[in-house]
Amino acid sequence: MNAVLPPHACPPSCRQCRLRSTGAFTAVQPEVLDFIESFRTQTLAVEAGSDLVRENQTNARLFTLYSGWAFRYKTLSDGRRQILNFLLPGDLVGLQQEFGEVSAHGIEALTDCSLCVFQNDSLWALFRAHPRLGYDITWLSAHEEGHVDDNLLTAGRRNATERVAMLLMHLFRRLDRIGLVEDGAVVFPLNQQHIADALGLSLVHTNKTLRRLATLGLHELKNGRLRLLNTRALARIAEYYDTPPRLMPLL
Amino acid sequence: MNAVLPPHACPPSCRQCRLRSTGAFTAVQPEVLDFIESFRTQTLAVEAGSDLVRENQTNARLFTLYSGWAFRYKTLSDGRRQILNFLLPGDLVGLQQEFGEVSAHGIEALTDCSLCVFQNDSLWALFRAHPRLGYDITWLSAHEEGHVDDNLLTAGRRNATERVAMLLMHLFRRLDRIGLVEDGAVVFPLNQQHIADALGLSLVHTNKTLRRLATLGLHELKNGRLRLLNTRALARIAEYYDTPPRLMPLL
DNA sequence: CGAAGTCTTGATGCTCATCAACTAAAGTGG
DNA sequence: CCACTTTAGTTGATGAGCATCAAGACTTCG
Numbered sequence A, B: 001m002n003a004v005l006p007p008h009a010c011p012p013s014c015r016q017c018r019l020r021s022t023g024a025f026t027a028v029q030p031e032v033l034d035f036i037e038s039f040r041t042q043t044l045a046v047e048a049g050s051d052l053v054r055e056n057q058t059n060a061r062l063f064t065l066y067s068g069w070a071f072r073y074k075t076l077s078d079g080r081r082q083i084l085n086f087l088l089p090g091d092l093v094g095l096q097q098e099f100g101e102v103s104a105h106g107i108e109a110l111t112d113c114s115l116c117v118f119q120n121d122s123l124w125a126l127f128r129a130h131p132r133l134g135y136d137i138t139w140l141s142a143h144e145e146g147h148v149d150d151n152l153l154t155a156g157r158r159n160a161t162e163r164v165a166m167l168l169m170h171l172f173r174r175l176d177r178i179g180l181v182e183d184g185a186v187v188f189p190l191n192q193q194h195i196a197d198a199l200g201l202s203l204v205h206t207n208k209t210l211r212r213l214a215t216l217g218l219h220e221l222k223n224g225r226l227r228l229l230n231t232r233a234l235a236r237i238a239e240y241y242d243t244p245p246r247l248m249p250l251l
Numbered sequence C: 001c002g003a004a005g006t007c008t009t010g011a012t013g014c015t016c017a018t019c020a021a022c023t024a025a026a027g028t029g030g
Numbered sequence D: 001c002c003a004c005t006t007t008a009g010t011t012g013a014t015g016a017g018c019a020t021c022a023a024g025a026c027t028t029c030g
Helices: A030-039 A123-129 A131-157 A160-177 A192-199 A203-215 A231-238 B030-039 B123-129 B131-157 B160-177 B192-199 B203-215 B231-238
Strands: A040-046 A051-053 A063-067 A070-075 A081-087 A106-109 A113-118 A185-187 A219-222 A225-228 B040-046 B051-053 B063-067 B070-075 B081-087 B106-109 B113-118 B185-187 B219-222 B225-228
Touching (some): A081 A192, A131 A160, A131 A192, A160 A225, A203 A219, B081 B192, B160 B192, B203 B219
16 A cells, blocks of 8 residues: 655655754754644655756745755856755755746756655745744755855865865765765765866866876775765865854754 | 934934835835834944955854945965955845854955944844744845855856956846946946956956957946946856846845 | 767867066055 | 055966867666
8 A cells, every 4th residue: 555665755754754863953843843744745756867946947846855966056058057056965945946036046856866845935934934944944045055155165266176175075074964974985976077067177177186086095986985085185185174063954 | 413424324214225215125114114223233334345254253243235345255275265246235244144153254345335233143033023024034045145156157167258247247237226327337346356356267367358358348447437338248248147127125 | 789878098279377577546655 | 746665457478277179998778
């Protein structure tokens, strides 16, 4: 009777949410959790490569990424693409569209993803009913902007080696926070084209830079898994300063 | 008895706010306006070049820029600087710090500025008392993130000519929205170093690119005023698509 | 087994950074 | 009032970093 759920599908109730037990997210009162669950209208599984939001789409949905990776991007008419930031489990997605506007960016599923989709056009209702959640959403928005800020500094002012080191450090750390490091390694579904598009580099130069860092023994990337072998050196190259872990809101 | 106010100082009451009469901002109920005014603790005039927020500063203030220009930026240890976005009259500033965290970026006054400074640590109180204003603040946050998105696409994927054209178009349009175009020209206080730091280019190459566009008759920049002489061509070069003007919240 | 996708490596050249020097404007102090 | 300094803009010369082109190795998949 019950369909077999894929390994990382959204659980039927938010009370069973795997993410909340990682310790990375702020605790919420049970009644707030119930509200969040009522705010969620459906769960959705999408395949790698799907467009979650298309550029210039109207009426995009608001959702939380429960499992899998996605990324926001913008393109120019001749095909040049810039990845703006990566979305990992726990990230709230689609806020910019929720204000009744055209999406200025696309969002694509990088891997198979499970999503908790929220009611359409109800963000204002949420703010009114639960100002605290509104406050949390604003925090998430400011937090994501901070990521884009970092990426802009990287694309604008770091050289290729620094950019690659930054990307590896930054993603590894984010994955660590949500408990996705196993045996010192993380599942790493990006291909070199994704890395190039995130860093504002060409595919070929990205390849050569990655090879150089790997040859120097700074990281290992094989079988879709990333392992950092010399975080000290990578942090120095990237000027990566980790901020102390801060509990994040989760909707 | 009354001190003479500089030409663009904040008026004593929000009801006399020049910005609200530009037609660029959403109307608010008088009682909401009173609340905003009570939320404002002081007005402040700062000189060009002042640090409004320092990188790594804690306890930065939340405020609205009433007049003048400022910019957000990040630097690397060897001095490389990336300007993240420019702040113009009406922009809410300091949201990312207001969540009790260290500022990940600096903010500098580009010109003399007048600010409406809000109560410290009271953002949550605002959300609770006026969810609508909380919603507006989230909109502003998402809107600013959209600007950074644009700048990341520019720095990551556009060439020098496209970058400069983009910057000129984008700023001109923003200034137009808030009524700062006079006789087809705007006051333009950026020097070439600012432009270079915003676009991820060197000073010298920025100069050469600006000269080329000016020689081609696309724009004119002298005496601190910018005039666009061929917006069609600039828009084509930059792939600048203007979004229809949308009323913005103003606190 | 062919086709498509990804990774890899070498060769070449363009865009842009860097270095250097000069001009013009504006402030500073004797 | 005029040397002096400082700041911003300009222009040419040189070269490095990265893009582009091309081609081969390897894997996956229908």
